[in-house]
Amino acid sequence: MGYKIYPVDLLEKFCLEAFTKIGFSQEESQTITDVLLLSDKYGIESHGMQRLVRYHKGIEKGLIKIDAKPEVVFETPISAVIDAHAAMGQLVGKQAMELAIEKAKKSGVGMVSVRNSNHYGIAGYYAKMACDQGLIGFSATNSEAIMVPTYGRLAMIGSNPIAMAAPAKPYPFFFDASTTVVTRGKLEIYNKMGKPLPEGWALNKDGKDSTDAPDVLKNIVAKNGGGIMPLGGSSEISGSHKGYGYGMICEFFCSILSQGLTSNYVNQGGQSGTCHSFVAINPNCFGNPDDIEKHFSKFLQELRDSPKAEGQPRIYTHGEKEVAAVADRLAHGVPVNENTVKEMIEFAKFVGIDYKEYFGDFVAENSNMFSGNY
């Protein structure tokens, strides 16, 4: 595998030009770019530039409607359901969380479920939006089925991440994780690197453990069976039914409450139909927000200060690695897999921008060409 390092600014300029060129407004392009870049800045490679190919293909195939106007189809003072009408996920995502935040500020809580959307990037971006305004933020999304339920052999549930962010010092609590052991993006990265998967991640088409990334990904695309295990693995002894349960909680808030497509129907028949959930809670529902933040910060510090396992230098609290990653990426640039750069060049050609301005005469140092459409 080979990686190239690019400055954050350059990637931002590239995304902005690509998304405006394809038909999004300046403001819309900025939103989409912000979500993607936050992922790369946070060190979540699987959901940053690595995801561009999906948006490229989604727009090309008509799954993503550039000029869609998301519509509030049900509303109460503390909740809403939005039909995205196949809009770009990041755009309806931001709009939905803004609505949840507005309701939380006025009524204490805001819960917004969205149906008929597309891939929206990292769930944590939206949770962070609420946190940046002093609220407790949650977001979750379903996705094309990839999680095999405990004792099954067909993927029926998405990677179904749940994210939460809450104010704390010296940095906010920020948790963003799929309810599978890993995301499909991680499998794609192993596939691009040509490396076998760690054990305990994936299942083959018969529902048996597999470390063969290309085979697992191929079977997922072809709906042959197999996929990724729920957090907790494939057996109840290790808690498989728990990861499966968290995946269901995500599914409930996204596709059930919005009456949209459940993961097993997402990305089929020429539509995406992805569903999301956004919740903002005002801490003033429970007391003085400053006192609550202080109490939380104390506990987070106690966790970081607690005794380490033999051979482990530190204990992290959620959000700490992201803070370090942002500082690193801003100072030293973002490492981008060469195969991802190739996809970005394809995207540039598709929308008609001069990729050489960004990537020069790009030549991959590694010939392990990625050729799947995952």
Place this chain on the structure above:
Amino acid sequence: MGYKIYPVDLLEKFCLEAFTKIGFSQEESQTITDVLLLSDKYGIESHGMQRLVRYHKGIEKGLIKIDAKPEVVFETPISAVIDAHAAMGQLVGKQAMELAIEKAKKSGVGMVSVRNSNHYGIAGYYAKMACDQGLIGFSATNSEAIMVPTYGRLAMIGSNPIAMAAPAKPYPFFFDASTTVVTRGKLEIYNKMGKPLPEGWALNKDGKDSTDAPDVLKNIVAKNGGGIMPLGGSSEISGSHKGYGYGMICEFFCSILSQGLTSNYVNQGGQSGTCHSFVAINPNCFGNPDDIEKHFSKFLQELRDSPKAEGQPRIYTHGEKEVAAVADRLAHGVPVNENTVKEMIEFAKFVGIDYKEYFGDFVAENSNMFSGNY
């Protein structure tokens, strides 16, 4: 190990007599008994009769105040904080969920956090209360620290279960799981059986994997280090940080929002200080509740009908096993570990009731006497 089978009615009568004898009213005793028996009826052995010894010891040591009057110390139309004043967990738990349900019926959502309480039984009991009234129910509780954070060696977080229940046909969705791989109750059962723990469950005092139940439990009690792994094990490769994250979400809703004791302070210095969370959401915040229930029931059926892994006869949805367990326990009685029966007899002696009326001249068939105070 040996198990004795007792009819549900007999166990109910025993608990009712024991709890009224110790000073609770008839109604209070019924509530406590209902929570404990639901656990045994659901097949969750770790939180039914097996837990009686804890209440016995808690009352004996003064951690549980029989005549405590829980107090609402903060309230909004959609939320409240209750100080339990060291009340029995089941009693303040039921009161708090009733308040959340009342708010959800009136305002769409009710969120109640409780501090300064005691062990409250299974979280699912309270989630089910909301579900029984057509609402979406959540409950969570912190506990004495037992989860070792990723890369740590000291337990800092409780088993921190999160439960959710939501209406569906032919039976409701019911999810109730600790955010650790397993609960302390499971370790206690292995300890009572004299069996080694499965790998991937527990850590010794240095933060290394251990299958030695007595050693792990002893170290937990003595705060020597070690404990149970988060769901996802002890490494980030298998998702340890995710289980740790869910444990933190539980902690946030319980001890942070109520400004009570975090798990690392629970059950120390002559007080319990356990904190809980109760959330009820009215599905009419999102549309027609019948339509939502129908949509959910369809997906649950699709999951059960989906292809099985090689060698697996069926896929369960959450709550299905519990329905089967209730039917079985009502028809055939509840299997109770002999060591648990001994504890029940101790409890009977402590409160001064005639245990022979319930258990006759009980003689354990197995001499592996349980002697810890876990």
